[in-house]
Amino acid sequence: MLLMDREESVATVREVRAAAAPKASGAIADSAETGRIAADTVGDITAKNPVFSVRRANVFYGDAQALFNINLDVGRNEVISLIGPSGCGKSTFIRCLNRMNDTIESARVTGDFRLDGQDIYARDMDVVMLRARVGMVFQKPNPFPKSIYENVAYGPRIHGLAANRSELDDIVYGSLERAGLVDEVKDRLDEPGTGLSGGQQQRLCIARTIAVNPEVILMDEPCSALDPIATARIEDLIDELSQKYAIAIVTHSMQQAARVSNRTAYFHLGRLVEVGPTDKIFTNPSHKLTEDYVTGRFG
Numbered sequence: 001m002l003l004m005d006r007e008e009s010v011a012t013v014r015e016v017r018a019a020a021a022p023k024a025s026g027a028i029a030d031s032a033e034t035g036r037i038a039a040d041t042v043g044d045i046t047a048k049n050p051v052f053s054v055r056r057a058n059v060f061y062g063d064a065q066a067l068f069n070i071n072l073d074v075g076r077n078e079v080i081s082l083i084g085p086s087g088c089g090k091s092t093f094i095r096c097l098n099r100m101n102d103t104i105e106s107a108r109v110t111g112d113f114r115l116d117g118q119d120i121y122a123r124d125m126d127v128v129m130l131r132a133r134v135g136m137v138f139q140k141p142n143p144f145p146k147s148i149y150e151n152v153a154y155g156p157r158i159h160g161l162a163a164n165r166s167e168l169d170d171i172v173y174g175s176l177e178r179a180g181l182v183d184e185v186k187d188r189l190d191e192p193g194t195g196l197s198g199g200q201q202q203r204l205c206i207a208r209t210i211a212v213n214p215e216v217i218l219m220d221e222p223c224s225a226l227d228p229i230a231t232a233r234i235e236d237l238i239d240e241l242s243q244k245y246a247i248a249i250v251t252h253s254m255q256q257a258a259r260v261s262n263r264t265a266y267f268h269l270g271r272l273v274e275v276g277p278t279d280k281i282f283t284n285p286s287h288k289l290t291e292d293y294v295t296g297r298f299g
């Protein structure tokens, strides 16, 4: 009798849980090639054709640990959104991918970060070259205090990508075109980049990034300082750029993540809780923490 009661109550609890969507914190799914990795991320952390493979990443600021054992691939031609509450480590994570954390004195990064199979923290890695291959667009547009032309020409020039002025002109024009800015600025290339509107400045920063032929573009909340129209322009641009580049974008807007990305990674308190196809993460997440966040119960 007692046993039956218990079974009934367990069944009831199960039904209630099922009705509220059953959430589990399952083991990490990893592919046979890379072997299983002990971690608590739910979902497939691998990408079929990875440009980036991150394994066992930990980041500390002084004694405080900001990221715990992160394993994640970024695929070629993939847009991956990184979402999660403020302070969960999204910026810290993408800064690892082009060694921007090197510029923070207290930061210490451990783990394995491979770009095309190459260890980006290797002693002989040329960090200037790395940051050309893995470009970054920040929250606040940050054009150099130079002309529109010089903003875009700067990178190709220091990397010796143009043999002469006419080749440089082509790179500048082509980059502005791909950034969807050329029509607005072609008659005033000598004017300061800082004189453009916020949305135009952000597209100028994107033009500057793509002028050096990156493989990956990192974007840290690139639209949070922009109005809805400028935001829509950037989102369209992300869509076009994804034909050619891998893009990892941090966003506070779940609508934006849903609109622009194929895959979404949910971070929480320095851990990568869940990763999966964007529509799954937003409509049928497997982890309770992800569900709470995407349904607005936490954030």
Ligand SMILES: Nc1ncnc2c1ncn2[C@@H]1O[C@H](COP(=O)(O)OP(=O)(O)O)[C@@H](O)[C@H]1O
Pocket: 061, 066, 084, 085, 086, 087, 088, 089, 090, 091, 092, 093, 104, 106
């Ligand atoms: N430069 C820094 N020095 C010390 N702690 C930092 C620094 N940057 C971030 N942190 C800490 O690391 C954690 C993750 O921060 P961050 O990566 O900025 O999160 P998010 O981008 O998700 O808001 C937070 O606890 C934050 O306070």
Ligand SMILES: [Mg+2]
Pocket: 090, 091, 092, 220, 250
């Ligand atoms: Mg951040």
